[in-house]
Amino acid sequence: MSPKITTELLKHLRQVMKNPRYVQEPVQAYIVPSGDAHQSEYIAPCDCRRAFISGFDGSAGTAIVTEQHAAMWTDGRYFLQAAHQMDSNWTLMKMGLKDTPTQEDWLVNVLPEGSRVGVDPFIIPADQWKRMSKVLRSAGHDLVPVKENLIDTIWTDCPQRPCKPLITLDLSYTGVTWRDKIVALRSKMAERKVMWFVVTALDEVAWLFNLRGSDVEYNPVFFAYAVIGMNTIRLFIDGDRMMDPAVREHLQLDSTLEPEFKIQVLPYGSILSELQAVGAGLSPKEKVWLSDKASYALTEAIPKAYRYLTPYTPICIAKAVKNAAETEGMRRAHIKDAVALCELFNWLEKEVPKGTVTEIVAADKAEEFRSQQKDFVELSFATISSTGPNGAIIHYKPVPETNRTLSVNEIYLLDSGAQYKDGTTDVTRTMHFGTPSAYEKECFTYVLKGHIAVSAAIFPNGTKGHLLDSFARSALWDCGLDYLHGTGHGVGSFLNVHEGPCGISYKTFADEPLEAGMIVSDEPGYYEDGSFGIRIENVVLVIPAETKYNFKNRGSLTFEPLTLVPIQTKMIDVSLLTEKERNWVNEYHQKCREVVGAELERQGRHEALRWLLRETEPLARVQ
């Protein structure tokens, strides 16, 4: 992977930062966040402005360019990747390390007195604007909104914003109609005494209307906003997608409806002016509910006194708790996904020793097997297919320059998943196709112990996920090891593979309590730079737990793995497992056999079934 040469680009950007055609007054710094106008994690090519200017294309990062400096903040998952992709014009700011300054502190340090810091007000979330602007102001600088995106002005071959057809989802997939979702939303609005709710996150728009799209790779969403009033529904969406008869029928656009369920369709670009009109027409006590992560531009459209901002919207919270139809869909999706992976691993076992399987070939083969499954739509994220030292690059994606051949001498880490019409998957398995070293097995086993500690944890109702994070690390910590990423994230139901408001991380203190029906990943790991990476990831469903006692009648919760893919027993040092852990592995493998075995049988995939049976032999107690 050679770095992108950015000398000319940066020169050009620094020119437009002073060009009165784009900025009223010159800005001495320009911030390029990684999100789009919906604060999405995965973004369309036209929104990859930070990657365009820097070369670093990981999923998280913020670039800041001043007259003298260019700096990139990203987290532990991307330290290696960012260092590889950026040229010497850029300074890497390693977030989470003790001595790394915040963006604000760094700006205060490098800027001349009385500087202006520019940012696109549609891209920066309001909460971040507030925090930055406060620190900058107190140091004598100004954060200023720059209407025209300065990257767009220098990005001559910027791709067009996608506008692809929509998919409608019926009740068998969603469990609840969009009308009932609107009713529930309005009741939450009434509870909080707000008159309007602005839907800005793409997955929230998709979930609310039971629609899916493909405007953004891996995330089945489409570019749209919605503004829900107590008696009105406005959907801001472009293109002729609303001409599709199936969509019109689904949204009942041509039916005679009670006025409060009549959807008014408006152009995507009119959201700001429409919201400003809403803002201007509010009478006292009429509040407008927005996520505090909505863009600064949209938040400012509502006068401050009328804003009701929360870190998580009622849609975000409702969406996280999957209903029976969604849970069943997720189960089906995970069984199909396991079938594909049994096929893949069986194939790899035969092919790897031949020396012809590269990381890209393996990733493509995984996609091929997945695409054979019913209701497959696309992958849910870029497959991390990494062997040997590449495994230590936490969010690695193989490209021709880095593509390594799988061998019987190196650990192989595959983190992959798919979108099926009935659910979203995300699974990591770490395999060795030869004979792992004792040290590799030792590290793998600590990671496994952490995985089990979370998966088998029992905890009271109302517990936040971050309180479980240390369970995943304890076995590693005992030996002086650790990993520099969180342990789990919420997973959507045929939606974004990363979603709020729950998660399992030492960093997340604003997470909502876990409740039955929520779905998260459990993915501890261990990485040795330049040598190997290990991660074991299941998607797990929060379920009620039966306990001997029931303190204060609170009830308890635990997890049920939805992912049913064998964990390579060859990598386990059984002598390091407790009896409880050994039983957990054996019971898990027994379930893989029964559930996935039956599906392999049904699909006539006999060779993969034999592989599954061989890989799920119970672990014997070490004498």
Place this chain on the structure above:
Amino acid sequence: MSPKITTELLKHLRQVMKNPRYVQEPVQAYIVPSGDAHQSEYIAPCDCRRAFISGFDGSAGTAIVTEQHAAMWTDGRYFLQAAHQMDSNWTLMKMGLKDTPTQEDWLVNVLPEGSRVGVDPFIIPADQWKRMSKVLRSAGHDLVPVKENLIDTIWTDCPQRPCKPLITLDLSYTGVTWRDKIVALRSKMAERKVMWFVVTALDEVAWLFNLRGSDVEYNPVFFAYAVIGMNTIRLFIDGDRMMDPAVREHLQLDSTLEPEFKIQVLPYGSILSELQAVGAGLSPKEKVWLSDKASYALTEAIPKAYRYLTPYTPICIAKAVKNAAETEGMRRAHIKDAVALCELFNWLEKEVPKGTVTEIVAADKAEEFRSQQKDFVELSFATISSTGPNGAIIHYKPVPETNRTLSVNEIYLLDSGAQYKDGTTDVTRTMHFGTPSAYEKECFTYVLKGHIAVSAAIFPNGTKGHLLDSFARSALWDCGLDYLHGTGHGVGSFLNVHEGPCGISYKTFADEPLEAGMIVSDEPGYYEDGSFGIRIENVVLVIPAETKYNFKNRGSLTFEPLTLVPIQTKMIDVSLLTEKERNWVNEYHQKCREVVGAELERQGRHEALRWLLRETEPLARVQ
């Protein structure tokens, strides 16, 4: 315990809330926080305003009185006690439970439009003022400072503010001179580019000057403030305490000193006007450092642009990391404390069956044995001596109305500690003097497993204490049990028994990372209302841990118990312990034998020594 009748008092308070002699305009609500002007947890009798108005005298709680309502917010430790001590005029607001409103939200809900909420600006911390005032303002109300404390106006027999003699501590106790502490503080100030530092917390003043006092029961502090400039030291303190030759010598008040170490002594009451003068004389870029928990009154004395506020002050952080002299002192104090408790438990074992030992008698006896130890000063908090159902009142203190007789049929919980000139102790043991039930043993063993999980935890340098909290609960959670308090708090060195900035709690996210030399408590528990309470508490020292590997060269930490008092093996269901846990208990008891045994021997306390040897017999493996 009968509740305090507050009808007349509340009537009186509601009158002064409208009396133009005290308030410019009537206030519709008046907040009575539990702290003093230094935001102390333990306060002098003259500062017990919240207890005076409500009857509830627990260590934490905030009262709010409106024209119609009187409400008290307190946490899980005090739900039972507050309910017992307050009459029906009061509504108990159980903090930490899901449906309990915040003080702000409650006020917004009950107040008529455009209300004024009064509070003493010296008592309310600036950060709390900011939060409350923001919420109130956005709901159309005003938080207003009421100069004269309204409780003081109706408290006719309010005791005088104490002004007791000071104790000077020499290098053998403190390890660092006050001059060197000032030098270190000024270097932290220079790092942050601040010119002034205001010391508002009483234990920070005491620590900085290597002085102790006895103005507040249990906490060896004295009423004072200090303002440290780069070249000046001002100490605000009342009384003739500065006439004491030992104090004058210690502070070198009569010596010829470099001017930057010359201490200027000023009256306690002049802090506000002196600070206002400092504030008025600042030139641009001259910042003043204050804790964000300093009072609103003092914070407001510095113009906003000149304030540098942090959650923890450099003194708080320096004070938490004990040096070798302090650590050795703490070790000595804990050995003496263990001697006293061996004597006590040996005595209780003989006396309890006679039916003559009440909770108060036991507490007095504990104090008697402690007072026989060298350098004993006073207790470090009100002894929690509780048997049977009283044990479930988490911060119970026996009074004649509740005093229960210890028996061979009930669990006895003793949480007690002392101030010695060389260190502060805090230990809880739960004992049964007859035959505990299987259920009692089961619960005790889960608590013990939690205690060990924290005490034996190994974790990376830089880990915050709150990440360890779930380790203490895991065994309880597995069976559906839990406890409604944090797991540990920082402990001072011959200073406050509760101190920041570290701790172990699911609630504390603003805690500073643990580092070697910090001292915290490890005290999980289990409580069954109306029946019994269990808690096992040691004070533990953070020490470097040896680990097999060393990820990113970060180094690891673990804990060394300073408390060396036997954990009653009769209460342990050994079949529930893992081998590792059993070994921990045996090694811990072995250390108690060696270290405390030697001291008992030295002090000629042979009977207590025999008790110790009997109680520390190793646990045998259950077949």
